[in-house]
Amino acid sequence: MPTLDAIYSTTTELFPIKIRKKIFRRFSQNKPI
Known part of the structure; x- marks a missing residue:
């Protein structure tokens, strides 16, 4: 499973904020943004 950082980076490119x-x-x- 990809790390949360990788998921976040990928979604940054694909989706609006x-x-x-x-x-x-x-x-x-459980993790604050």
Whole structure:
């Protein structure tokens, strides 16, 4: 499984900020953004 950093970097390129944060929160519920 890719790291959260890799997922975040990938989603940065693919999605706008609002959608990216929503997705990233879903991957990392216990980690503040």
